[in-house]
Amino acid sequence: MTRILVLYYSSYGHVRALAEAEAEGALSVAGTLVDIRRIPETVPEPVRRAAGYVDDDTPVAAPADLAAYDGIIFGTPTRFGMMAGQMKQFLDQAGGLWAKNALVGKVAAVFASTGSQHGGHEATLLSTHIPLMHFGMLIAGLPYTFAGQTSGEGIIGGAPYGAGTIAGADGSRAPTETDLAGARFQGAHVARIAARLAGADLAREAA
Structure with missing residues (x-):
């Protein structure tokens, strides 16, 4: 079995929704086991409540957990054009x-939520790739075989660098079906690549 981890940090639920779609996509690939975990919160509870952060009962991950997986899909909000501090602290x-x-x-992949269409969406995806490459991970994006990202109808999240959504300045905009479809596509894409690599490793061990 190929093991995939969907690991995310979410303040208002947008990244969590994408994480669930990523997991759904990965599970659509036969022979795949998927876990969804969240990054530990660093914001004090009174601040969370005042800011309207949503509650999240998803189990929390520890850095040591990552070694057990064949592929890891990271999800983060955009904070001033970069990954959230919680994700950076975890890494x-x-x-x-x-x-x-x-x-x-x-295999590694990244998805993100951003407040505005030009609010650092692609910068967040690309800059989050950097530490993953320092770990020696292989980056999977969101190929143009997912035709949804070329649509000109409405605001579409995501890029060739990863799936995503645009939350709106006040966070009231929910991920569209196209955004969720992109996340499902990326999840399946990562699972397929991870399965091929794991199969190649087993073949070498058996030789």
């Missing part, structure tokens, strides 16, 4: 995995 704690080359050759 900064994975130095032990880096030192052991524990993530080398695993």
Whole structure:
């Protein structure tokens, strides 16, 4: 079985919705096991309540958990054109995995939610790839074989660098069906690549 982790941080629920779609897509690939986990919160509870953050009962991940998976799909909101601080802090704690080359050759992908259409969506996807490449992971984007991202009808989240959605300045805009379809496509794309790589490793071990 190919093991995929969908790991995300979400403040208002948009990234969580995309994470569920990513997991659904990965599960559509035969022989795939999928776990959904969230990044630990660093914002104090009074601040969370005042800001209107949504509650989330998804189990929390630890950096050491990442080594058990063949592919990891990371989801983050955009914060001033970059990943959320919570995601960066989590990755900064994975130095032990880096030192052991524990993530080398695993498949990685990124999806994101941004407040406005030109609010750093692509910058967040691309800059989040950087630490994953330092870990030696292989980056999977959102290929143009997902035709939804070329649509000119309405506001479409995502890019060739990863799936995504536009939340609106006040966070009131929910992911569209096209956004969710892109996340499902990306999840399946990652699962297929991870399965091929895992199969190749098994073939080499058997030779």
